[in-house]
Amino acid sequence: MDHIPAVASVMTPFPYSIDVADSLRRARGLMIEHEIRHLPVLHGQTLVGVLSDRDIKRALDPEMGLPPRDELLVRDAYVSEPYAVEASTALDVVLEYMAAHQVGSAIVTKHGRLAGIFTATDACRIYCEHLRRLFPLRSGEEVA
Numbered sequence: 001m002d003h004i005p006a007v008a009s010v011m012t013p014f015p016y017s018i019d020v021a022d023s024l025r026r027a028r029g030l031m032i033e034h035e036i037r038h039l040p041v042l043h044g045q046t047l048v049g050v051l052s053d054r055d056i057k058r059a060l061d062p063e064m065g066l067p068p069r070d071e072l073l074v075r076d077a078y079v080s081e082p083y084a085v086e087a088s089t090a091l092d093v094v095l096e097y098m099a100a101h102q103v104g105s106a107i108v109t110k111h112g113r114l115a116g117i118f119t120a121t122d123a124c125r126i127y128c129e130h131l132r133r134l135f136p137l138r139s140g141e142e143v144a
Contacts, residue, residue: 007094008087010126011108011116017042018051024072028056037121038105040114041078047114050082050107082107087115095123 017040018027027039031053041049051074059077084107085094094106098120108116 004090004092006088007085007091007106007108007118008110008116010091010122011087011118012122013116015040015114015117017114018074019043020048020073020075020078022074023070024056024059024074024077025070027051027074028053031056038117038119040082040107040117041074042114045113047082047084047107047109049078049080050105051078052104054104055079084109086110091126094118098123 015038016030016034016036018030020041020043030039031037037053039051040047041051055077059072083097083101083103083105087108087110089108097103098106105117105119107114108118
């Protein structure tokens with residue numbers, strides 16, 4: 001590879017998403033069922049935020065003074081104005097921003113529509129693949 005790839009080449013395409021009016025219980029269920037930690041939040045077809053497992057845990061903290069857990073909605077916990085990038089954005093730009101701002105995910109859009117998500121977990125996976133290409137196993141070695 002002779003250039004830095006676009007985030008679209010390493011994102012998780014067509015991510016699960018949740019509507020701002022859905023319950024936190026449903027959001028948490030989706031996260032558990034699909035073993036994910038971030039959900040793009042939509043209002044209809046418009047991206048309005050992102051919800052992380054940490055946001056849910058924080059909302060369930062009794063000291064926050066929010067409604068009882070069964071009444072909580074995504075709108076009570078999500079982060080508006082998520083870090084969103086166009087699918088053509090260079091991966092190094094996305095990684096630099098995520099590291100500098102301690103952001104756990106980038107919502108990837110194409111022409112203003114949700115196209116994917118790129119998370120810190122994706123970054124670790126990509127880096128692992130890169131290292132294994134740079135330093136291939138010698139015969140007889142095993143991956144730990």
